[in-house]
Amino acid sequence: PECNSFLRRILYGELxxxxxxxxxxxxxxxxxxxxxxxxxxxxxxxAQREQYNAQKLQKKLEAxxxxxxFLRIFSALSKSQKxxxxxxxxxxxxxxxxxxxxxxxxxxxxxxxSLHAVLPRVWDTKLLAIRSEKYTESALGPLHAACAVAEGAxxxxxxxxxxxxxxxxxxxxxxxxxxxxxxxxx
Numbered sequence: 001p002e003c004n005s006f007l008r009r010i011l012y013g014e015l016x017x018x019x020x021x022x023x024x025x026x027x028x029x030x031x032x033x034x035x036x037x038x039x040x041x042x043x044x045x046x047a048q049r050e051q052y053n054a055q056k057l058q059k060k061l062e063a064x065x066x067x068x069x070f071l072r073i074f075s076a077l078s079k080s081q082k083x084x085x086x087x088x089x090x091x092x093x094x095x096x097x098x099x100x101x102x103x104x105x106x107x108x109x110x111x112x113x114s115l116h117a118v119l120p121r122v123w124d125t126k127l128l129a130i131r132s133e134k135y136t137e138s139a140l141g142p143l144h145a146a147c148a149v150a151e152g153a154x155x156x157x158x159x160x161x162x163x164x165x166x167x168x169x170x171x172x173x174x175x176x177x178x179x180x181x182x183x184x185x186x
């Protein structure tokens with residue numbers, strides 16, 4: 001039945017502690033409104049209870065795996081030790097480290113040490129462009145335009161279905177920005 005939290009706690013305690021009925025399993029479930037949940041009572045054999053608990057655990061693992069999302073990518077990138085290439089990516093790196101690794105250290109030096117322990121090779125194309133002193137602008141769009149026509153620039157072919165990228169694409173679209181960053185880095 002749907003009930004308030006007080007009644008649910010009383011019922012849960014009474015039903016869960018009945019020594020004469022060890023086959024009972026009591027759970028709380030969402031009701032029609034947030035403050036009124038349902039109390040569900042199941043009667044299981046030992047084998048049924050084990051199977052039910054296994055299914056419940058599997059659902060929790062699937063939900064956790066789904067929530068992990070980008071953490072899996074970050075972990076794989078860290079384990080691979082492959083270079084990470086970005087454009088003006090300091091804030092992205094701060095976010096990655098804060099949310100997927102550990103709290104941020106108090107100093108820039110400690111942050112760099114922590115970052116390089118997790119991602120040893122990070123290339124920021126904006127920083128590379130500024131330090132080279134070859135380009136008048138370091139914003140991604142103008143830098144891409146300059147690098148794409150530079151002498152000795154590699155020809156970058158786009159995969160089928162991405163013809164808009166060759167024609168100019170859309171800045172601030174994640175895929176197109178990644179494409180431009182790759183061209184600048186190459």
